Amino acid sequence: MGVMPAELTTPATPASLPRGDRVRLWTATRVGDAVALASRLAGKGSGASIRGQILTRLAPDAFAQLLQGRRVLAVSGTNGKTTTTHLLAAAVRAGLGADADRLVTNADGANLHYGIASALSQRRRADIAVLETDERVVSDMIAKARPELLVLLNFSRDQLDRHHEIKALGRAWRVALAAAGKGGPTIVANASDPLVVWSAGTAARVIWVETVTAWSADGALCPGCGAVLTHTETAAGPRWRCPGCELHQPEPQYRVSGDQIVLPSGKMVRPDLQVPGSFNVSNAACALAAAIEFGVPLPQALAGMHTVTAPAGRFATATFGATTARLLLAKNPAGWVEALPLAASDPVILAIDSVAADGKDVSWLWDVPYEQLAGRTVVCTGPRAQDLAVRLSYAGVDHEVIPDLRAALGERPRPVDVIATYTPFQRLLKMAGLR
Amino acid sequence: MSVEIVLVYQSLLGIYGDRGNAMVLRQRLIWRGIDAVLTEVEPGDPVPATGAVYLLGGGEDAAQVSAVRGLQADGNLFRAIDNGAVLFAVCAGYQIAGKTFTVGEQDTVIEGLGLLDATTRRGTDRAVGEILTSWTHPDGSESLITGFENHGGFTYLGADATPLAKVEVGIGNAGDGTEGAVQGRVIGTYPHGPVLARNPELADHLLSVALNRELEPLPRPEIDELRRQRITAVRKAGNRR
Numbered sequence: 208m209g210v211m212p213a214e215l216t217t218p219a220t221p222a223s224l225p226r227g228d229r230v231r232l233w234t235a236t237r238v239g240d241a242v243a244l245a246s247r248l249a250g251k252g253s254g255a256s257i258r259g260q261i262l263t264r265l266a267p268d269a270f271a272q273l274l275q276g277r278r279v280l281a282v283s284g285t286n287g288k289t290t291t292t293h294l295l296a297a298a299v300r301a302g303l304g305a306d307a308d309r310l311v312t313n314a315d316g317a318n319l320h321y322g323i324a325s326a327l328s329q330r331r332r333a334d335i336a337v338l339e340t341d342e343r344v345v346s347d348m349i350a351k352a353r354p355e356l357l358v359l360l361n362f363s364r365d366q367l368d369r370h371h372e373i374k375a376l377g378r379a380w381r382v383a384l385a386a387a388g389k390g391g392p393t394i395v396a397n398a399s400d401p402l403v404v405w406s407a408g409t410a411a412r413v414i415w416v417e418t419v420t421a422w423s424a425d426g427a428l429c430p431g432c433g434a435v436l437t438h439t440e441t442a443a444g445p446r447w448r449c450p451g452c453e454l455h456q457p458e459p460q461y462r463v464s465g466d467q468i469v470l471p472s473g474k475m476v477r478p479d480l481q482v483p484g485s486f487n488v489s490n491a492a493c494a495l496a497a498a499i500e501f502g503v504p505l506p507q508a509l510a511g512m513h514t515v516t517a518p519a520g521r522f523a524t525a526t527f528g529a530t531t532a533r534l535l536l537a538k539n540p541a542g543w544v545e546a547l548p549l550a551a552s553d554p555v556i557l558a559i560d561s562v563a564a565d566g567k568d569v570s571w572l573w574d575v576p577y578e579q580l581a582g583r584t585v586v587c588t589g590p591r592a593q594d595l596a597v598r599l600s601y602a603g604v605d606h607e608v609i610p611d612l613r614a615a616l617g618e619r620p621r622p623v624d625v626i627a628t629y630t631p632f633q634r635l636l637k638m639a640g641l642r
Numbered sequence: 643m644s645v646e647i648v649l650v651y652q653s654l655l656g657i658y659g660d661r662g663n664a665m666v667l668r669q670r671l672i673w674r675g676i677d678a679v680l681t682e683v684e685p686g687d688p689v690p691a692t693g694a695v696y697l698l699g700g701g702e703d704a705a706q707v708s709a710v711r712g713l714q715a716d717g718n719l720f721r722a723i724d725n726g727a728v729l730f731a732v733c734a735g736y737q738i739a740g741k742t743f744t745v746g747e748q749d750t751v752i753e754g755l756g757l758l759d760a761t762t763r764r765g766t767d768r769a770v771g772e773i774l775t776s777w778t779h780p781d782g783s784e785s786l787i788t789g790f791e792n793h794g795g796f797t798y799l800g801a802d803a804t805p806l807a808k809v810e811v812g813i814g815n816a817g818d819g820t821e822g823a824v825q826g827r828v829i830g831t832y833p834h835g836p837v838l839a840r841n842p843e844l845a846d847h848l849l850s851v852a853l854n855r856e857l858e859p860l861p862r863p864e865i866d867e868l869r870r871q872r873i874t875a876v877r878k879a880g881n882r883r
Contacts, residue, residue, distance in 0.1 A: 427653035573662030
């Protein structure tokens with residue numbers, strides 16, 4: 208296939224594990240598979256997470272060992288990881304053409320050590336890995352997987368009961384990238400997000416992508432020196448700069464302009480996505496930059512991204528009895544700001560929970576501009592429906608409270624949009640048979 | 643003339659949803675037919691001197707230092723309090739309202755606004771979880787305060803400040819059974835929630851003090867139900883948060 212760029216077809220250097228490690232990894236994988244199967248048969252979900260847990264217990268270095276011998280492209284950030292991973296994987300698959308099975312990805316969104324190990328264990332021969340990676344796993348990924356490419360999407364407040372400081376994760380990335388030095392990954396990073404720019408500041412090479420974002424509340428202060436950042440409108444678009452130190456918005460190689468992506472050559476392309484929302488154009492711009500850097504020709508990259516419809520159930524349309532519902536995930540204020548304008552139905556169903564994966568403190572409800580729903584009726588559901596109800600009262604939005612998720616979906620004559628935090632979203636997928 | 647609620651430095655002290663406290667205060671006046679406006683002021687712009695209630699919220703270390711610097715340079719918050727305004731400060735905002743607090747890995751001591759006789763130092767463990775306290779009103783009656791605390795600093799009160807509440811579940815100021823501080827018209831407290839959304843009696847108390855008059859009751863069954871749920875949940879979980 209002479210038309211393919213050399214980079215894309217380059218095979219990974221095969222892993223060279225000592226025989227003892229190979230045997231242990233093989234055995235651990237088989238046991239993990241068996242437990243995953245049992246979990247699936249018991250109706251407890253895909254079994255990916257339990258497989259990963261067993262695998263890492265029996266072979267403690269499984270994460271690093273399974274990454275060996277692969278060319279790794281990692282995707283991280285607060286929001287859009289799953290969708291961007293799907294877009295990038297689809298673009299690279301399209302570029303590989305007949306060799307698409309060389310690619311492995313954790314398509315289910317399981318992005319911690321367990322989930323990644325689990326996905327990799329299922330495809331031992333796939334030598335290209337496109338991996339959604341939790342923000343907390345990025346440093347380990349850089350150190351152990353030596354990824355070729357790392358996509359950094361955005362950084363905003365999320366699960367503050369657990370992370371406490373938004374900047375702490377970025378600091379860890381800086382340390383890991385500095386330690387990786389010249390052999391570290393090429394970063395594809397969001398130039399519009401000051402925290403991302405600072406976090407990528409120690410990388411040997413960065414491809415900057417200027418995105419469009421509706422949420423900027425976490426970019427007020429310079430992450431480097433603490434000064435209040437200044438924002439100016441320039442001929443090239445909005446630019447931020449620190450008055451106290453060197454940090455400033457880098458000039459981008461790729462840029463989002465409306466629903467189009469401006470390439471380094473200046474050429475504009477419309478990604479023609481099947482996932483909605485302007486934030487997905489920004490996600491697509493990052494995925495496209497990464498795919499092109501990896502050697503995927505532009506037409507294939509665009510064609511691949513076009514095939515992505517409902518990554519891990521996000522934006523999926525599902526039926527629950529007589530009710531047809533479109534499922535939107537929003538995990539934090541930035542995610543809600545992007546998701547709310549997409550939810551156009553009346554009534555609209557909002558599902559809130561507060562277990563660890565959702566964030567135990569629901570104070571964030573007051574950072575979300577629910578006022579824009581005034582004039583429609585909101586059905587508040589999930590274990591923290593009452594917190595939402597009080598928030599909506601103060602916002603002047605009509606609502607009713609139906610804590611049970613299935614009852615809230617009801618038997619509705621017209622399609623409804625549902626926006627849910629992480630845990631109810633997973634429940635909805637399961638109820639709909641989508642996972 | 644409308645009552646002005648001033649939300650101070652959201653970009654610095656606004657990461658835990660505490661802006662909701664300002665929305666609650668404004669709306670509870672409007673629901674009673676009292677004209678009210680919400681003014682948001684950011685660093686670099688003059689703090690209005692005309693507010694009835696000023697609000698500080700939660701934020702990170704570097705933001706605390708910037709906020710103190712900005713408010714000291716501006717001076718209007720101090721003048722407004724001298725003229726009878728109320729300051730309600732939550733979490734990081736509570737810490738900076740005191741005499742000193744610490745930031746960073748090195749526990750650098752920073753001078754606060756000095757509006758509360760309180761000092762904050764790094765605590766033994768980070769206090770994270772639902773908190774339940776008992777607040778004694780000025781008339782001696784008691785009510786429960788429910789919220790979510792999330793702080794690494796422990797706050798110790800001097801002689802001029804009195805605790806706002808007694809802890810039933812949670813850590814509070816320093817694991818010593820006290821929570822928050824009151825000194826004249828300045829109130830500091832740790833819980834988010836936002837705390838005034840979950841505790842309307844505390845919100846109305848602030849408004850009464852600021853307006854220097856009693857406010858008629860405002861029954862909201864929905865908030866009663868939220869309180870019932872949160873109080874039940876935190877008592878059930880107890881200190882095994």
